[in-house]
Amino acid sequence: MLPMSLAIIRRARRQRGVAAVELALLLPMLVVLLLCAIDGARALQANIIITNIAREGANILSRSGVDLNDNSQDTINALMASAPPLNVNQLGMIYITRVMGVVTNGVSRSVVLDQYRWDDAERLQGFRRSGYAPQSKVYGCSAWSGTGKCSSVSSASRPATTIMTGKLDDGEVVFVVETFYRFDMLVSGFTSGSSTLPTFGPDLYSMSVF
Secondary structure, eight states, X not given: OOOHHHHHHHHHXXXXXXXXXXXXXXXXXXXXXXXXXXXXXXXXXXXXXXHHHHHHHHHHHHHHOOOHHHHXXXXXXHHHTTOTTSOHHHHEEEEEEEXXXXXXXXXXXXXXXXXXXXXXXXXXXXXHHHOXXXXXXXXXOXXXXXXXXXSSOOSSSOOEESTTTTTSOTTOEEEEEEEEEEOOOSSOSOEETTEEOOOOOSEEEEEEEO
């Protein structure tokens, strides 16, 4: 029969061995869960920032009377300057769309007057630098000028939009600001059995109307 102290030592060694095996089995899952928590925090931070940019942009534009034909890129650059720590120069985009109410036979509809995107040729910012241009959800422009203005919106045929439909008076104009951010997850497409981890993005999106 083994002495009591030797039996205790061997039992402790076996327990340490079992604990080491359990840790080795659980460690990959714990690392994945940690990365998911980090991804969630990063996505939440990015979403708060782009939401604030969209709100601030729409608010400023509706109150300031800025002529976007001449100042669209300066305005957008100023808004995007408040985006750090997000890397908007490579992963961000903003659209500004002017929408007007038109009442015909008592029925109000919304039409697009003009649209601008972040495409600063002079400073090589926005689309000129990143090539990132997800489709606007207000109006899908098919042609852009060198100044970042949509050239497929013609004065002869204003495209209709569902934004503020039925809510605008005849001739009433609102600004719609959309912000996009391409979110790169640390953990993407991880599958365990029949379960797949939720994804954030790839395009985070926010829209504000003023």
